[in-house]
Amino acid sequence: MKSNKIFLILLFLIFPSLTFSQVTEKDIDKMIKSKEKQLIEIKEKRKALEELKEKFLRVYIALYIKGLYKNNVSEIFKSPDYSAYFYEKEKLNFIKKALIKKILEIKKEEEKLDTAYNKTVREIKNLKVKRHCIFSSLYGFPMKSGNYTFRLEGPAPVLAPVKGVIKKITYRFKNIEIVIKTQNCIISLSKLDEIKVNIGDHITQKQEIGYINETKNIPVIIKCEKKPVLNR
Structure with missing residues (x-):
């Protein structure tokens, strides 16, 4: 077993063109840098979505508070036009539903970005393992x-x-x-x-x-x- 390892090491040292993988360490480094760049882009997209979601939430909360104010009975009786009040109330409900829908859509996009982020992290780890394998094939021990x-x-x-x-x-x-x-x-x-x-x-x-x-x-x-x- 020991002689086989020595032969393998000598084989790679004598014939540099032979490697554990056709992918070189330089290629792997490029791929890792590309994946790390993807992580940064995902983080930036997620931050933008988070900020957009917060804006929609603030608008929703403002409308909700406004709706509570309008639901006050005394305010209703003070209104000279009941139809105008209910029209405004219906309009507010429609806007709130649209906001909720948009917030849920953003949440789904965030989940997709989280999945993509975790997948990219795993890919980077696998590339680093592969780089270590190339090192091991040359010298016979791990990096x-x-x-x-x-x-x-x-x-x-x-x-x-x-x-x-x-x-x-x-x-x-x-x-x-x-x-x-x-x-x-x-x-x-x-x-x-x-x-x-x-x-x-x-x-x-x-x-x-x-x-x-x-x-x-x-x-x-x-x-x-x-x-x-x-x-x-």
Whole structure:
């Protein structure tokens, strides 16, 4: 079982064109950004509906209060024209019914937006899981905080597990360390013999970042922060 995992890791390192999925991390990031944009749009639409609903409610309450005032018996007897009073009362009832109908329609739209929001949140979570799977297919372990080691038969290039920015390079004899920063994680790879990047370089997944002259166990340290959840 262990030998199969080593073979799988070597296969992906030797043939970069082979991936767990035809979708790259860059593609997934674009999809996540698009979904997050959808969440913002849904929140804005829901806010607009909420404000519109409040306006209709205020009008309804005002008409209701007016109706209560008109229902006062003494006010009815003071009116010289009873037909005018009942006509106005009927008109108010019609407007109130129309307002209630509109408020209920807005409520249904809000429920649809809530469903769309929750669905989009789930899709973002699934995309992040898929991104982690691409990472796992390359290095053989999950993209989450922890200390890991993978064995690489040298001489061979060392490929970037994810896209990010080179934040730090520490030079030691036969033990060069590279630190990569992503949106939520910091990844450290060490024991490299040579490097192909510089501090500040923006790298892509599976880009050659270094080289080893002999077979080595490459230590990998991952530290990730939890991304705050978007509030509706």
